[in-house]
Amino acid sequence: MWHQAGSDDEDALIASLEDSPAMDAFREQRIQQLHSEFTRAKAQKNQGFGNYTEIKEEKALMDLTTEVKFAVVHFSKDDFNRCGIMDTHLAANTRFLKIDVENAPFLVTKLKVQILPCVLAFIDGAVVDRIVGFEGLGYTPDTFTTKDLESRLLSSGVVKRQTTSTLYADKAAKKQEAEMDDDDDWD
Template identity: 35%
Template sequence: MEQVLQHVAQTVEKQLDNELEKLDAMDSNDLEAIRRQRIEEMKKRAKLKQEWLANGHGEYTEIDGEKEFFGVCNKSENVVCHFYRSDTPRCRIVDMHLQTLAKKHVETRFIKLDVERAPFLTGRLKIRVLPTIGLVKDKKTKDFIVGFTDLGNCDDFTTEVLEWRIARAEVIEYSGDLLVPPAEARRQRALTVHAKKTIREKQDSDSDLDFSD
């Protein structure tokens, strides 16, 4: 176990060293070019954000029916749609989480649609279990989150678990590990920190040894 932890810590440190070497090798012209590129990226991002907000992003809203659903998908590249029914308690749990995520991920449109208002669409998408979350990218349905099976199969799942599951369909921007659930990712980070601390303590201990006669 100790060898595994040391290997993980050494790998992380090597990656950091490589990045620092790249920075050290840059001259003032390289840094200025990076700065200008970053400014341009920030301007483009700000413009995109304005367009997103104008199209209803940043809020979790209910739409009236199938026609509006297709209209939303035509205007927004990324769409998260909660197919619900008002008499289904678990749908209210999804509402709570999506309200939070809509504010965080303005790059994506978050909506909800009562299945009773969209019989053709729900039949076409073969929606049988509620709640179902449809994940749409570039006008195509990429994935569905059906019930809570993918969320730990419990009602008290966290917002970050739902965020991670949505991110796996690439309809929101996500900086974490798509292959590892958030709780497991935190555990791995803790192991890495522990490994680095153990290595430092061992090095400090070795440096205190007295080899004099």
């Protein structure tokens, strides 16, 4: 009998919370926040954020690093094994770009790229961090982890740690995109 009364009290409490104007306002605010984050995540995805893009022309690279707030550029050469290792670790709020050093002689000279791989982190078009070779990445440079690279980029401020709500917005965007792709299969 006591258990029944406790259960009725809980039901009454839940019902009163569901009918609360404050709860309705909070729910509406949260929906707006999630919608805003979802829209931002979708726009960034459409602009190439979260992708690892190879740029073929120096001018295009200069334009991209000044157009976006955060960019990470990997100066590489395809026949350098260590550049391939760096490629496996680079692939969210940051534009990840790659350019062959032979396609960017002006930038290689201007930015003093002498050792490969060389990864430069840009904020608002200015270099804020430089990773030369695998310097500063883990205890044994040739076996560093993506987490080591992420920590370095986080400390330079060029990538931001995702919040829980941003993760949900990204997952929702991917789910919606997958559903839209599935719909196209039946046309």
